Amino acid sequence: MQEFKVKSIGTIYSPHTSPKGTPIQPIGAKGIKGTIELFPEYVPGLKDLDGFSHIILLYYFHLAEDGPMIVTPYMENKPRGVFSVRMPGRPNHIGISVVRLNTIRDNILEIENVDILNGTPLLDIKPYVTTFDIFQTEREGWLSPISDEAENKKCDGRFS
């Protein structure tokens, strides 16, 4: 086992002030706006980002606690392996969300479709690119019949 240090490069602000009630995916957060406050030293790295309508955010689930290897997901009341679900309580507390990028002004990014908790430490921004990020799946396991329901599911706060 190796350990690595990661650091926050900014903070994500959103209307989701507690885990309970937070949408569990961006598709359940349509129209919900948020703000990224990037630390000033990283502002030069934003060059050219305003050309992209969608960005991938990597962030640290700062309120999540380590959970067991078998979890009961929000989506269904059945025990599942933690790597087959998208919940915060996983070995490394790293989350991914693809959000809409509305505007950038200095170190402030206005974003939309935000399923991220207020005050979440930001780790990275990458451009979302159709050619790189869209894959045709053949099987989507236990989520296949129910993934659409994520639109209406909220976090119940069980991981913090």
Added chain:
Amino acid sequence: MQEFKVKSIGTIYSPHTSPKGTPIQPIGAKGIKGTIELFPEYVPGLKDLDGFSHIILLYYFHLAEDGPMIVTPYMENKPRGVFSVRMPGRPNHIGISVVRLNTIRDNILEIENVDILNGTPLLDIKPYVTTFDIFQTEREGWLSPISDEAENKKCDGRFS
């Protein structure tokens, strides 16, 4: 600025033994096979994962060095903000690849379309789900006219 510790949960093995020549995206690695050796304590977390044809890997760019905020991407000989490119030399060295999951046996996952360097520390596995991970973009910035070319681009080793 906050620091967080992350840990490897396994190791990714691939035919890409040096950065130079490694494909820069999974679309440039079609058919290239690799193996994940998960550390034994995480094996129970693999339950249900075999139902998914595609998985998201988060990993640590272990050979990357910190780079400047303005970089020249592999794709084009023009200076770009680091957050508008997908290269390893970024503030936090976390990479994402969506690969095909072929088989799981005990702690060994056979994967395909691998653009990841041999010996890379694995941080997380999440299921790739069409409903959660496919977004319609309106703008893809500087990559828009050339993203298809990533299929034939290789890393030139500049980040390690």
